[in-house]
Amino acid sequence: MDFSKFHEYLESLRTRYGLPGYACIAMQDHQVIFRQVYGTKDHARSIPLAGNELFDVYSATKVVTMTAVMQLVEQGKLDLEQEVADFIPEFADTPVLDHYDISAFPYPKPDFHGPVHKRKKPIRLRHLMTMTAGLSYDLDNAFLTPLAKANADTQTIVRAIAKMPLLFEPGEHYRYSLGHDVMAAVVELVSGEKFEDYLQNHIFTPLRLTDMYLHPGPAELPRMMEKFQFRGDGQSLAHFPMENVFRMGNRYDCGGAGLACTVEDYGVFLDALACGGVGRNGARILRPETIDRMRVPQLNKQQELEFGRGKLGYSYGLGVRTLIYPEKSRSPEGEFGWDGAAGAFAMVDPKNHISMFFAPEVMSMPKLYFDVHPVIRDTFYQCLQEDAKA
Secondary structure, eight states, X not given: OOOHHHHHHHHHHHHHXXXXXXXXXXXXXXXXXXXXXXXXXXXXXXXXXXXXXXXXXXXXXXXHHHHHHHHHHHTTSOOTTSBGGGTOGGGGGOOEESOOOTTOSSOOOOOTTSOEEOOSSOOBHHHHHTTOSOOOOOOSSTTTHHHHHTTOOHHHHHXXXXXXXXXSOTTSOOOOOSHHHHHHHHHHHHHSSOHHHXXXXXXXXXTTXXXXXXXXXXXXXXXXXXXXXXXXXXXXXXXXXXXXXGGOSTTOOOTTTOOEEOXXXXXXXXXXXXXXXXXXXXXXXXXXXXXXXXXXXXXXXXXXXXXXXXXXXXXXXXXXXXXXXXXXXXXXXXXXXXXXXXXXXXXXXXXTTEEEEEEOOEEXXXXXXXXXXXXXXXHHHHHHHHHHHO
8 A cells, every 4th residue: 555645744744733753553454554653752852753652642542431331331231321320429419500601612611619500400321421411621620639639549539520510401512521531430330340450351451452551650651752732822842741630640540531552552452443343363342333333423413513623524422523424534434533632643444444543742732633633534545545546
């Protein structure tokens, strides 16, 4: 396959957008069809990427978390219509803020001390998975900050999330939130395993993934990509702290944004989803019909409008974007995946058994999502289509 145009575009990101270093892998039918690293891993821009670097993939963690949840759904241990309070009783009493402008963008910080009213509808597991539960993504508040400083565990922090007033009634709107963190706590309660252990036992070990961590330790630190942040001037990058604030300590297993991994391992994970739930070593982690269920659009028209900023052609399924307007993309209808706060881009195409993962480590850079990701996707498929015609 001739991916020269794809490689040229990726290589241009260093000069076009100033990206220091990044990596990309693509697979089809368990075979690597593209693998390349670019640039450097450090703030001094002096250490070339070797290919075994660990990236904080942030919200690309959600695809792994949803895989864990859907395993339990397959086994009949979870039903998406179950109420969250059946597992975490504190969610039975979560109130709703009287005043919050859901239409404002950028999202305004919620005033959790403002007036509230009693919730009229239950929060269901489906609401958490589709970002329609009414939760926020605010970490810097009086409910969570003391617990993060105290190194509280997963269940304790999620019970604190239950005390944070909702922004709206469950099911009424779409708002990106901590819902997948709550689902990690549900996985713990249903499986009887810590979430970190569940992922290891039921996803990582079966697929022989040895470089995926919710809590990278001292042994992993030398391989971690150093982080950058896009400056407000829109032209340059600044240093960004290495700490992943979403982890909130080493006892909290963050299902929404806690994963650090190599591009290689994440690529093998995506390949399993692209190939009907079977990994390249023959291990099955999901059934094909379960993967199909994940990518069924879940949002109504109003929620699609609230979701759609920067996701042209997509709706939202069970924790993943899902392509519903293929005329907006070179990839086929039903292609799905998600992104990460430092620019990660995960893509799964079950129709053609294709997957791709791209990972830089740059925070607060909207151009990655609005401009770079769609061009990466379309240039990749352009190469495939031209190769098929040759």
